[in-house]
Amino acid sequence: MSAAFPIEILQRECPRPESDPRYDDSETRTITLPKGYKKQPEYAAFKTDTIFEKDIKIPLRDGTIIRADIFRPVRATEKLPILMAWSPYGKSGRGVFTFDHVPGRAGVARSKLSDYEKFEALDPADWVARGYAVANIDSRGAYDSEGNIVCWCSQEGRDGYDVIEELAKYDWCNGRIAMMGNSWLAIAQWFIAAERPPHLACIAPFEGASDVYREIVARGGVPTTVFMSFLRNVVVGRGTQEDINGMIKKYPSMNSYWEDKRAKVDRIDVPVYAAASYSTGLHTFGSFRGFEEASTEKKWLRIHSTQEWHDLYLETTNDELQKFFDRYLKDVDNGWENTPKVRASLYRYNKEPLVNIPFSNWPIPETRYEQFYLNANGGLQKLPPPESEQGIISYQSDVPFMQMDSDPGEVAFSYTFDKPVYILGSARVKLFMACPDHNDMDVWVQLRKADSSGKLLRQITIPAEDTGIKDDELELQNCMQYLGPSGALRASYRALDPHLSTTQFPEHNYYEKRLIERNTVVELDIGLWQTGMAFERDEKLVLKVSGHPMSLAELPMSRGTENLENRGVHQIHLGGNAPSYVAIPFVPLHA
Structure with a gap:
């Protein structure tokens, strides 16, 4: 039985890090990547001289040590905020699943990215030049992070709290941390922000479920193992991972284990810029619920007309994210608050979609x-x-x-x-x-x-x-x-x-x-x-x-x-x- 739940939490072995063809080693070291540096000719270049601190060690409250890569400018005129990306998918160009496994790379050309980005996260080659440090985190149990992988729960929230508070201690950091990213990286934001870490300044969950049972593994009470059968093979580590499929087979009804996988989004009190789409079979409902129930008055929702990965790497998306981050991480008076609270898209199917239609709230009051x-x-x-x-x-x-x-x-x-x-x-x-x-x-x-x-x-x-x-x-x-x-x-x-x-x-x-x-x-x-x-x-x-x-x-x-x-x-x-x-x-x- 688990210390947290009165039931046994089933586990399964993780594929080892060496099974990832892009895994190199776990050595902690610092590298300087000069402006114009490319990992390979087909990838995007770094836009400024960048310090790359690889596999730094960060302690959690229970003594577990997890790994992170941090990117920051060689020359900074002021202390920097940090954009934290959190998942078990690997960091800085690692990962078993890549856009190459998706038709047309989901419209994300190799030339758009440096291959130092964490999967589904912002690219440090771009964002360091925008005046930010980027911290790519391998969550508990992932790759060379110690422990066993946990999936979308209060434990992950507490782990994220600890890492945010450790990152804020760096003498080059201005004490403000934000989170960003798609999918797992967005789901984690709901759980971590609900823990209210003092140095978390804002979040940008771009499409993330917020209730694992009701939205992913048992929608409408109908158990499914299809997605997790795929996912369990793309998270790697040296320990075990929660056997979500085993758990839904053994415990198909709601219990305390599944309730712990419903993020307490009503506790979120920092500014939120959420993105949603209709086209994901995993994250639509959770993205809307997170926006609706977050207790902060400073929240915005953009419902785009494309697909989550394609949207994340559009230049217009990144420029708007910078405006949001500049406002709440750097105190730039840039008029962000004038952004419509809700912007929606409507599909026309046989024509171009209608996009960025402003509304005062969600659900739409005039419905x-x-x-x-x-x-x-x-x-x-x-x-x-x-x-x-x-x-x-x-x-x-x-x-x-x-x-x-x-x-x-x-x-x-x-x-x-x-x-x-x-x-x-x-x-x-x-x-x-x-x-x-x-x-x-x-x-x-x-x-x-x-x-x-x-x-x-x-x-x-x-x-x-x-x-x-x-x-x-x-x-x-x-x-x-x-x-x-x-x-x-x-x-x-x-x-x-x-x-x-x-x-x-x-x-x-x-x-x-x-x-x-x-x-x-x-x-x-x-x-x-x-x-x-x-x-x-x-x-x-x-x-x-x-x-x-x-x-x-x-x-x-x-x-x-x-x-x-x-x-x-x-x-x-x-x-x-x-x-x-x-x-x-x-x-x-x-x-």
């Missing part, structure tokens, strides 16, 4: 929800069907599927708009369902956009000029093409959690299962993750329902690997005393 009822003809209508038009639509829930757009066992309901409309926020679906063949159901829902002829559309998230891949040759992969927002629910977890549910999104009680009786109709309240979609007249909104995920797979190797527990037929009851519907968030917009 108007409208209900569309499912009917037995496969349509959506604004009035509930009367008893005389009651019906049942069924689908086979246990068919093989590949997540390559429109698998078998999916039913669809559509509505044609008679004027331009704009959807922005979280839709919510209420379904009355039964299963004659099993005592539980795993149900997925998805919203799609179709053109006037009924053809389902996909949104390409990274411009072809950046990937070098023609649109019709793009991999059917979620990071490259977005279909629409989705939601999921295991019927036995249908009871709502009144403390976490909001008007926009239902959260469920995952502590207790209530199996269903066969052929008994139950009411399922399913929230869909946030989206932004623009429709022209005669274009169609499509609601799809299925017994499997309908988003494109995150990685090609994960297609068809999901092991689900559905059996037999699922029935959707429509009309009369079973008014199944979808509630859509519309916003006024003059685009």
